[in-house]
Amino acid sequence: MNKRRVVITGLGVVAPNGIGKDAFWQANIQGQSGVELLKGFDVARYNSKIAAQVKDFRPLDYLPEEIAKRTDRFVHLGLVSAKMAVDDSKLKLDQENRTRIGVIFGSGLGGVLFHEEQILAGYEKGTHRLNPLCVPRITPNAVASQIAIHFNVLGPNMVISNACASGTNAVGEAYSKIQDDKADMIITGGCEAPVTEFTFGAYDAMRILSKCNDAPLKASRPFDKERDGFVLGEGGAGLVLEELEHALKRNAHIYAELKGYACNSGAYHMVMPKPDAEDVIRVMANCIKDAGLKPQDLDYINAHGTATQLNDKIETQAIKEVFTEYARKIPISSTKSMIGHSIGASGAIEALVCCLTLENQIIPPTINYQNPDPDCNLDYVPNQARKVKIQNVLSNSFGFGSNNACLIFGRYDG
């Protein structure tokens, strides 16, 4: 049986270098970094003192006060992104069967800001005096539930928490639900707000964050020989996924078709990537197979590209294995060079970048690329966006715990 086709008809984003898809896209093709010295708490004793934080974002500009004050920042970022995406899709919800519309979002960590505040309050006042909103504010599924409540959509609803691959898994699982006729539309995406005292400290303790504190804009350097770790970021992205015939019937604008999805595990380690890249090779190959394509049919790879020494080396090694001699020709770039790594949001933001890359036929660059690394010797679209003809793109996400996910988007040509 032929599976149903799935297209993307709405996009919304709240990112460190731009709020809304137009501002975000302009920043991306101009290579603007959203990384700064971390604001909000004292970072003097951390190794890393920089972060990619969302600027000038006032939740009350977008959300009713009773929702904004009862939800954590990760929900603000997710719900606002979802609202932007639904607005962009021009969907008339009152004319739709709401039981056929679902929400699947990714978040690696949930409401860590409120969680941390309440732990401190618990020490002060006693843990028998906690805020009754602790559970509904902290729980990772708050974002999918709040989106469903906001739009009164009654279909499948879940949050996928799969570390750095959460957002990619969410989009992929949403795709599968529509393919399998479990829903006609899914509001999907990912969000994360991990720039908080404890959580930032926890990532800092792993010694995986960049210490390029003197030059924040240049700190995130994927694939560069001098790369020294990732920059922790925050953000959210929403995508409206829709069954093709449903989209055509309402004459929706189609950004791209979602053509392939694969996910797997390396069953190797909670932090370290598998040295032989077997899992990463397999997930990319399976995704290409799922899309019914060959490696040569792809025109761009949006890399996981975190800027840790190991990830970028292993990802390059795996691309060479999957794409063989074509690996030296295919353009590859890392969105994280501009907006750092926003954990559960990053895969969704990168999926949105893939849609806009197809829509605009421009590949955003890997910024801060200066020093070639013999272990990373492919075309990383250094520092300048590139206008080329693009038909199909691959997005990679490789999460802590050896959890990997890939998506393939293609131009919709009827």
Next chain:
Amino acid sequence: MDRKEIEEKVKAAIVDKTKAEISEIKPASLLREELGLDSFAAIELAYEVEDKLGIIISDEEMGKLKKFEEIVDLIERKLASN
């Protein structure tokens, strides 16, 4: 804190947690049926009042409250005995 101030604080807290308008909150208004204060909103209200006014309202006490004026009475009594 006088009774009027207590009334204003509680009204603001109820409006924040329900769809009720401040003008429709009367002394005899029924918290659940007329103002839409469901059981979880009542827990939130009690927590907020406790936090702001430094008093403790037990679950049993909160469970007995039916009307707006009864909350105000209870808070007034607690503050007076503090």
